[in-house]
Amino acid sequence: MRAPSFSASTTCKTPCCSKVGIKRGPWTPEEDELLSNYVKKEGEGRWRTLPKRAGLQRCGKSCRLRWMNYLRPSVKRGHIAPDEEDLILRLHRLLGNRWSLIAGRIPGRTDNEIKNYWNTHLSKKLINQGIDPRTHKPLNPFPDSPGDAVSNAFVPTSNRPPQQPYLSASTIDKANGSQHQAIPTVQDDIGRVISEQEQQRNHPIPVETGNWQNSDGIMVGLHNVSHGGSNNNGQSYIIDNFNNEDMFSSFLNTLMDDTYASPYQRPEAAVPPSQLVSMVSPAVNFSSQGAMWDAELVRSTLETLGDQQSYNTNIRQI
DNA sequence: AAATGTGGCAACCGCGATCAA
DNA sequence: GTTGATCGCGGTTGCCACATT
Numbered sequence: 001m002r003a004p005s006f007s008a009s010t011t012c013k014t015p016c017c018s019k020v021g022i023k024r025g026p027w028t029p030e031e032d033e034l035l036s037n038y039v040k041k042e043g044e045g046r047w048r049t050l051p052k053r054a055g056l057q058r059c060g061k062s063c064r065l066r067w068m069n070y071l072r073p074s075v076k077r078g079h080i081a082p083d084e085e086d087l088i089l090r091l092h093r094l095l096g097n098r099w100s101l102i103a104g105r106i107p108g109r110t111d112n113e114i115k116n117y118w119n120t121h122l123s124k125k126l127i128n129q130g131i132d133p134r135t136h137k138p139l140n141p142f143p144d145s146p147g148d149a150v151s152n153a154f155v156p157t158s159n160r161p162p163q164q165p166y167l168s169a170s171t172i173d174k175a176n177g178s179q180h181q182a183i184p185t186v187q188d189d190i191g192r193v194i195s196e197q198e199q200q201r202n203h204p205i206p207v208e209t210g211n212w213q214n215s216d217g218i219m220v221g222l223h224n225v226s227h228g229g230s231n232n233n234g235q236s237y238i239i240d241n242f243n244n245e246d247m248f249s250s251f252l253n254t255l256m257d258d259t260y261a262s263p264y265q266r267p268e269a270a271v272p273p274s275q276l277v278s279m280v281s282p283a284v285n286f287s288s289q290g291a292m293w294d295a296e297l298v299r300s301t302l303e304t305l306g307d308q309q310s311y312n313t314n315i316r317q318i
Numbered sequence: 319a320a321a322t323g324t325g326g327c328a329a330c331c332g333c334g335a336t337c338a339a
Numbered sequence: 340g341t342t343g344a345t346c347g348c349g350g351t352t353g354c355c356a357c358a359t360t
Binding site: 024025026027061062065066069070112113116117119120121 | 325326327328329330331
């Protein structure tokens with residue numbers, strides 16, 4: 001918590017924060033009430049002019065943050081339940097540090113809360129379990145160990161030099177400056193696709209948080225795929241323009257399914273190659289329509305898992 | 319009991335994206 | 340096409356509370 005203060009001039013360059021006399025620091029109950037009443041009456045948005053209209057000596061950004069992270073009625077406060085924690089872990093593995101996207105799939109939780117929880121609890125927990133919280137891969141220096149099989153399931157190994165850490169594109173960008181072009185990861189691509197989907201719909205894509213059965217034939221028969229995502233190497237992943245939300249949610253759930261995406265709680269659980277094949281083969285079927293699962297990823301995953309038969313049967317001839 | 323260290327988290331900051339003029 | 344305002348996001352800071360020395 002910060003001590004309350006009034007800014008004479010801040011380092012924030014936006015006009016809303018450069019005003020002299022803007023209050024900073026923790027919010028008082030009176031301010032909360034003013035803001036809460038105003039937003040309930042007038043609705044969200046127009047944050048720039050809101051403070052004046054609501055009678056607050058705060059900048060618009062501060063008002064928005066307070067509303068979004070604390071005052072919104074839908075915000076659920078308090079202890080993060082084990083199932084929420086598992087969901088955060090799986091979504092982070094899928095999406096990286098895209099806190100707003102993760103928060104959009106955990107009802108009542110804010111991006112700030114999830115980010116804080118990750119930084120203070122989950123990253124340490126993973127380290128204690130010998131898992132790199134950035135990459136979700138084992139911290140051990142032997143990348144060919146069996147434990148990597150699960151982690152490699154969604155890592156485009158062909159896109160990056162061997163043993164290079166699985167950093168997000170933005171992290172690589174910042175670390176390298178403009179010297180090197182960032183390599184988009186699968187997390188980046190999936191995050192981008194989800195963002196685009198959500199922008200088209202103007203609301204988050206719902207995701208079931210309960211048990212999800214990875215039945216045979218999932219996504220079989222999915223059509224109307226107009227184009228797929230691709231990285232700098234021209235490799236395609238998935239998948240734009242699902243023809244309805246349920247299919248996209250099913251796909252996302254497929255990626256998050258415990259049987260192959262949650263090694264944290266059940267590290268002994270093996271990934272059945274046949275399950276991976278059933279997961280990816282429908283996407284491969286789409287290749288003729290312009291979208292496909294990265295074949296190299298499928299190949300390397302299945303080969304790592306040592307199931308050449310499934311690979312030969314389901315993938316190679318396509 | 320006082321000093322110091324650490325954890326937790328609300329709030330701030332700066333940047334990029336978007337949009338309207 | 341350009342510019343400026345605004346919004347939203349992710350990273351970071353700084354303060355309080357509690358634990359440890």
